[in-house]
Amino acid sequence: MQFDTPHLIRYGITALVIGLILALRIRRMSKARPLTLERLWIIPTLYALLVASLFVQAQPSLGGWALCAVALAVGAGLGWQRGKLMQLSVDPVTHQLNQKASIGGLLFIVALIAIKFIGQAEGSALHLDVMLLTQAFGAMALGLFSAMRVEMYLRGKRLLARARAAL
Template sequence: MPVHAIPPSQLLQYLVAAVALVLVVGFRMRRLAQSRPLLVERLWIFPAVYLAITVYLLAEFPPTSFGWLYCALALVAGGALGWQRGKTMRISVDPVTHQLNQKASLAGMAFLLVLIAVRSGARIEGQAMHLNLGMVTDILVVFALGLFAVQRVEMYTRAKRLLAAAQAAMPPAIVSPTR
């Protein structure tokens, strides 16, 4: 849709969203250099909350028969991309304390920006092509569910593997003989 065809109120919405996105990305880029603790026992919380939101949205506004097929394909595609995004997260183990740490990568941030651009483009083009925006929203919500859930699964399995390797590499403790 050409810019001159967008109503001024909608153009203002796009501008506000773009400014908010730039601010959020700016803050996230500053935090990329910082390493944060990774609590593997809490990785399930965000996908579980997002699953509840997804179930609510799909129950409240159920897709059509073909919509369910598209949602299933979006879940698989989101899972595949979530696995790739999870692999971009840097996970390290402190050799002394065995504390797991995570550090987001620039590739992961670029990946998110591309997904946001695709989502925005799908919404704009969906309106221009007179697509069912409810179905487009359902597909994108299910896609995000696959992305978030599988990303956390990949991070969990890799963190557990790294932690087990670090613990196995630790020299045995010196035990004093008992009398």
């Protein structure tokens, strides 16, 4: 059995960095953070620009566009579910909306990143179009981030309306 040491080192360092970031993020997740509904559009907009730049760099074929459209739809469905995992609450006194992330949602994102990383690393060896794979994962992530924030926005608006109506 022969090992490819540079790849093993790269995978090990990547796993270590992701593990460290994950540990720090899980520690912060136990605290509720303020949620401003008016700012939920910012991340999806920035990510849409990033994904658009991927499509400007290399135009996919018709089949590639179809794959990216399916990835966007799958990402939107997964994002909606991830948005539901976010715990939203309203402070009864100040009516401040707060969010608390779920560990399940974070682990889901880490799994997607790992799949993308492995796919890109092994894509050329498997004769996959790495750029198309990157575009499809970008479209999926765009759907995920956008739908997650739409779900949080709608639920947050309902929670705030109920809290204000209870006055």
